[in-house]
Amino acid sequence: MNRQNFLGHLALALSLILVAAFAGQLRRWEKNFSEHRTQRECGSKDKVRRQTATDSTRTVLVKFRDNQSASDIEDTIAAHHDQVTDKIEALDDRLVAIYDLDNIKAESVASEYNSLPGVEYAEVNQEIDLAPNEATQDFFNDDQLNELQVPNDPQFAEQWGLQNTGQRGGQEAADIHALDAWKQTKGDRRVIVAVLDSGVDYTHSDLVGNMWTRPDNLTEYFDNELGYANDRHGFNAVDNLADPMDENGHGTHCAGIIGAEGDNHEGIAGVNWQVQIMPLKFIGPSGSGSTKDAIEAINYVIERKRAGVNVRIISASWGSRANSKALEDVIRRAGEEGILFVAAAGNSSVNTDTTPHYPSSYDLPNVLSVAATDRNDQLTSFSNYGPKSVQIAAPGADVLSTWLGNAFEEHSGTSMAAPMVSGVAALIIAAEPNISMTDLRARLLDSADKLPQLKGKVASGGRLNAARAVGAN
Amino acid sequence: MKLNSEEATSRARADLGRRLGVAESDIVTVSVSDTVFPDAALGAYLEDEMAADVLTNGWTITLSGPDKAPVEYRGSANQLRLFNFKGENYQV
Numbered sequence: 072m073n074r075q076n077f078l079g080h081l082a083l084a085l086s087l088i089l090v091a092a093f094a095g096q097l098r099r100w101e102k103n104f105s106e107h108r109t110q111r112e113c114g115s116k117d118k119v120r121r122q123t124a125t126d127s128t129r130t131v132l133v134k135f136r137d138n139q140s141a142s143d144i145e146d147t148i149a150a151h152h153d154q155v156t157d158k159i160e161a162l163d164d165r166l167v168a169i170y171d172l173d174n175i176k177a178e179s180v181a182s183e184y185n186s187l188p189g190v191e192y193a194e195v196n197q198e199i200d201l202a203p204n205e206a207t208q209d210f211f212n213d214d215q216l217n218e219l220q221v222p223n224d225p226q227f228a229e230q231w232g233l234q235n236t237g238q239r240g241g242q243e244a245a246d247i248h249a250l251d252a253w254k255q256t257k258g259d260r261r262v263i264v265a266v267l268d269s270g271v272d273y274t275h276s277d278l279v280g281n282m283w284t285r286p287d288n289l290t291e292y293f294d295n296e297l298g299y300a301n302d303r304h305g306f307n308a309v310d311n312l313a314d315p316m317d318e319n320g321h322g323t324h325c326a327g328i329i330g331a332e333g334d335n336h337e338g339i340a341g342v343n344w345q346v347q348i349m350p351l352k353f354i355g356p357s358g359s360g361s362t363k364d365a366i367e368a369i370n371y372v373i374e375r376k377r378a379g380v381n382v383r384i385i386s387a388s389w390g391s392r393a394n395s396k397a398l399e400d401v402i403r404r405a406g407e408e409g410i411l412f413v414a415a416a417g418n419s420s421v422n423t424d425t426t427p428h429y430p431s432s433y434d435l436p437n438v439l440s441v442a443a444t445d446r447n448d449q450l451t452s453f454s455n456y457g458p459k460s461v462q463i464a465a466p467g468a469d470v471l472s473t474w475l476g477n478a479f480e481e482h483s484g485t486s487m488a489a490p491m492v493s494g495v496a497a498l499i500i501a502a503e504p505n506i507s508m509t510d511l512r513a514r515l516l517d518s519a520d521k522l523p524q525l526k527g528k529v530a531s532g533g534r535l536n537a538a539r540a541v542g543a544n
Numbered sequence: 545m546k547l548n549s550e551e552a553t554s555r556a557r558a559d560l561g562r563r564l565g566v567a568e569s570d571i572v573t574v575s576v577s578d579t580v581f582p583d584a585a586l587g588a589y590l591e592d593e594m595a596a597d598v599l600t601n602g603w604t605i606t607l608s609g610p611d612k613a614p615v616e617y618r619g620s621a622n623q624l625r626l627f628n629f630k631g632e633n634y635q636v
Contacts, residue, residue, distance in 0.1 A: 362592045391583075484582075
């Protein structure tokens with residue numbers, strides 16, 4: 072091949088590669104929209120926005136002229152109240168895909184941009200039909216679809232604690248960075264989290280797949296006083312019926328925060344997409360329970376741990392000012408078995424260094440006391456705090472989760488913040504099954520996002536960061 | 545059965561009448577106000593009681609008997625409590 076022929080072939084080959092790459096990119100845009108995925112915002116790899124299944128019809132490709140700087144482009148798009156969903160690096164970021172936020176027809180948006188002097192051309196995004204097999208095999212697969220780690224759960228967009236896009240007046244990224252964490256792990260069903268609460272509606276369709284069930288090779292629970300109890304679905308200390316079905320809703324809510332099934336086209340996503348929730352019921356229908364019943368339930372967990380059940384965390388979204396030495400002792404014993412005890416700091420707006428709230432104020436190596444932040448990363452007005460006695464903060468206002476009757480509800484309280492921490496603890500264990508309880512606790516605190524507004528309020532000075540906790544960034 | 549503010553107030557009036565040994569007609573409803581309580585015990589813990597740390601919507605019901613001293617009840621859809629009556633909390 073002579074030099075001229077070689078250059079010609081090279082140019083042709085490069086052109087074909089570019090066309091193929093561009094077609095693939097277009098297809099990915101379309102697919103990401105049509106599959107109800109979110110798109111990464113221009114210039115911010117960590118932030119995503121939720122868009123609807125019809126969004127591909129509202130996407131416009133705009134090519135800006137060479138004399139337009141990056142800030143010119145951003146200003147123009149912002150002035151038109153549009154959102155960048157992608158940009159083409161090969162064209163110096165001057166070809167951008169934008170999404171109109173005002174529900175205007177894409178044709179009108181394209182026409183508007185075409186009238187601007189800084190725009191070379193604007194066109195409506197067109198679907199490029201490829202043979203299904205070719206499209207599936209060559210341009211997107213499950214890995215690509217899950218690249219952003221956004222679950223398909225329809226109410227995920229309301230879960231600001233996991234991914235805060237600024238929805239409902241919140242602050243972007245004032246969340247636990249769940250999407251980045253999920254690049255590392257989405258949980259593991261070998262990890263068991265005990266929810267010590269009002270029981271759990273273990274038939275809830277968004278929880279049922281992540282509920283613990285006593286294995287067939289594990290005999291029924293025997294207690295010297297209670298006798299045998301059929302603990303198929305967990306433990307009930309309230310009426311000794313051993314059916315931990317929730318009659319209040321609070322325990323079901325906490326369970327969903329930890330481990331509502333993720334990416335199952337239903338409801339919400341838990342911090343863990345996969346995990347096992349062990350319901351422990353000691354709170355009755357009114358929302359309260361006795362110290363004795365809490366102790367019975369913790370004792371159950373310890374016994375099951377000793378029998379080989381991999382319970383690593385007890386999540387406790389309750390408390391009072393009653394200081395029980397017996398409760399403290401049994402929690403200490405749980406710690407000796409390697410069980411982390413995550414407790415709500417309480418909602419009385421007080422400093423628990425001077426006005427304790429138990430069990431969160433027990434000064435034990437396995438206890439983590441959790442305060443609540445809002446969607447602007449501020450300590451909530453109701454949350455207890457304590458530079459010595461509260462260790463960390465986590466989202467705890469307007470938290471959407473599972474509820475009785477296959478429902479979903481928003482609730483607020485340190486009750487909601489504690490299971491966020493329990494959930495991230497479970498994620499860490501999923502990634503590092505052999506981590507010790509002591510290291511687990513330290514990891515949660517060391518990886519928190521230090522925030523000035525939490526300095527002097529919680530010992531770590533930070534809000535939970537799932538991504539850093541699992542080593543994802 | 546879920547309570548509403550009217551039912552909660554009615555039950556509170558009957559309860560206070562019994563406790564004071566007077567007719568319910570002698571009980572005056574001073575005020576009923578919507579309240580967000582800090583927990584499921586409505587901030588009125590019983591001895592050795594642990595409660596869910598969730599904000600709970602309800603009502604503060606202030607009544608008085610013949611001696612005119614205010615008595616506070618706290619109610620929600622799930623329950624009614626008498627708050628700090630002679631130094632004690634009660635579940636009604």
